[in-house]
Amino acid sequence: MNCPDISSRESITRGEATSRRLTKKLRLGPHPSMIVGGHGGVAPTASPAINHIIHNPPSAAPSVFATPNLFLPKEDPRRDALLAIGDSKARAKLPPPVKRPYEKNYHLGEAEIAEMRTLRAENPNKWTRGKLAEEFGTSRFFAGMVAETTAARKEEMQGRLATIKSRWGKIRTNARFERTRRRAGWGGADGQ
Amino acid sequence: MKRIRCSSSLCDQFLSSSRQIVPRPRITVTAKGPLLTSHTRALSTTPVRSQYYEKPINPYEPAPGEPLPRARNPLNSAKLAALHARLSLHPSYPIQTLARALIDQSADPIRFYNNSSLAYLGNSLLGYYGAEHFMCTYPRLPTLVLKSAMAAFVGPRPLAAIGREWGVETAFEPTPDVDAGLLQFKRLPPGTTVKGHLRPARSEGVPEEEAMANFVRATFAGVYLHEGVAASRQFFRQHVMSRKLDVDQLFNFVQPTRELSRLCAREGFTPPVARLISETGRMSRSPVFIVGVYSGQECLGQGHGASMDEARIRAAVNALKGWYLYSPANPVDLPSKMDVDPAASFAPAMIDVGEVIV
DSSP states (O other), X not given: OOOOOXXXXXXXXXXXXXXXXXXXXXOOOOOGGGSTTOGGGOOOSSOOSSOOOOOOOOXXXXXXXXXXXXXXXXXXXXXXXXXXXXXXXXXXXXXXXXXXXXXXXXXXOHHHHHHHHHHHHHOTTTSOHHHHHHHHTOOHHHHHHHSOOOHHHHHHHHHHHHHHHHTOOHHHHHHHHHHHHHHHIIIIITOO | OOOOOOOTHHHHHHHHOTTOOOOOOOOOOOSSSOOOOHHHHHHSSSOOOOOOOSSOOSTTSOOTTSOOOOOOOGGGOHHHHHHHHHTXXXXXXXXXXXXXXXXXXXXXXXXXXXXXXXXXXXXXXXXXXXXXXXXXXXTTOOHHHHHHHHHHHXXXXXXXXXXXXXXXOBOSSOOTTSOTTSBBOOBOOTTOOOSGGGOOOGGGOBOHHHHHHHHHHHHHHHHHHHHOHHHHHHHHHHHTTTXXXXXXXXXXXXXXXXXXHHHHHHHTOOOOEEEEEEXXXXXXXXXXXXXXXXXXXEEEEEEEESSHHHHHHHHHHHHXXXXXXXXXXXXXXXXXXXXXXXXXXXXXXXXXXXXXXX
16 A cells, blocks of 8 residues: 655636636646546657556545555465565655654663652652653653552542633533544544 | 144145145044154155144143144235245245244243244354354454444344344234234333343343344244255345445544554564655644554555544554455355355465454
């Protein structure tokens, strides 16, 4: 499965003196993909001598039933055929990543993790997950995962959150509820 | 009233003329030789004439104190003949079996006269055919999705829908004088809870959906018993598999990005990276982002959304669906193919290692 690029067209601006000229200017030729032999904007020199099919489907999200090459099992006959096509293509330039990629360094051992837990248990109000992450050079997610906070602090924080939520009006409460519901649907529950 | 016994040999006669008066010769029953009851006789291949019984001989016959079967005559029902013809059942499928399939356990508690045993067999067959279809066509389907797909094909609701599409009507009350071509079951009083432990006993009544589903199961079992394996496979294909189900809509991932990372680690692929393929209207009210999730050079899935996070998560979901919805290239051989012809060529189905545990 190859993700296609969406080519941008030149923007058309209105700027002719008469409607006849404007109409003529706005008149668009067929898209290159609709012209036989006209890929890449090259105009065909002559009509093809034999019957032909123009395969130009409208843009749509790829079907999930088309299994990516990588996911095909080794014994599947389609795998080799698709890999051969993929190899013949030039290595396309990949689009930019959404988040900056980073290397995981796995620098924390058992001793450091034990220390994180001790610090957290001793003074959970000082050693929050953000502080721990900063101190040990790791992510907040990892800090929260290995060194969970105490039950008392959890309860206190939840109480504080409940107080904040109780101050919300009808509109904000509803908006937050809807947002949570929408987010939950991204996993496939909303049927898109 | 005398107990009326009908046989499969009358079926052909009945199909040709439903109003024909059938002679009922009195046959003297000898003490020896197993005599089949109506239900077993209907299932047997040897033609037997209809007859009266003076006393029960078969050990499976109800005891003398038990009530007699309801006096419904399948041969007098035009609805039954129409249903038989509408389902294109073979003449070897007796009208009596179809009539019995329409009698629910709540209408007649004696298992020799109701469809409970047929429905049980039919349910097993439907489960077998449904499971083999999904497990061979989509060998990587997670268990939960497989279960919901099975429920969507051979669960009570679709089966009841099939029964209604066949044009089967229900009797208001299962009295002995109703038409034998109507679905006979005892209705629950309105407002009864039918789920959980509060559900009343079966003899108190059943929901219409359940009775209709049991009728379809029993009809299916009749096809298997009277017409054979090949016919039952065909019947399943025509009536059950012809229904459309979007299997890709049955998924719901809680942590799709994490699950995809686990999958790539398990299978030894390059860790997935989300990449922004295209976007429009970033600062507007309704932006659209298209994000693809890549493993090395390979695009595993694509998703779109009104935010980068949404598009990224949807891309991971689509990549996972691409993995789980893998289907072998050629039409797969189902194991039940060998039931029809044991000498046929058979390619074994793919068995996957299992779903990703997060």
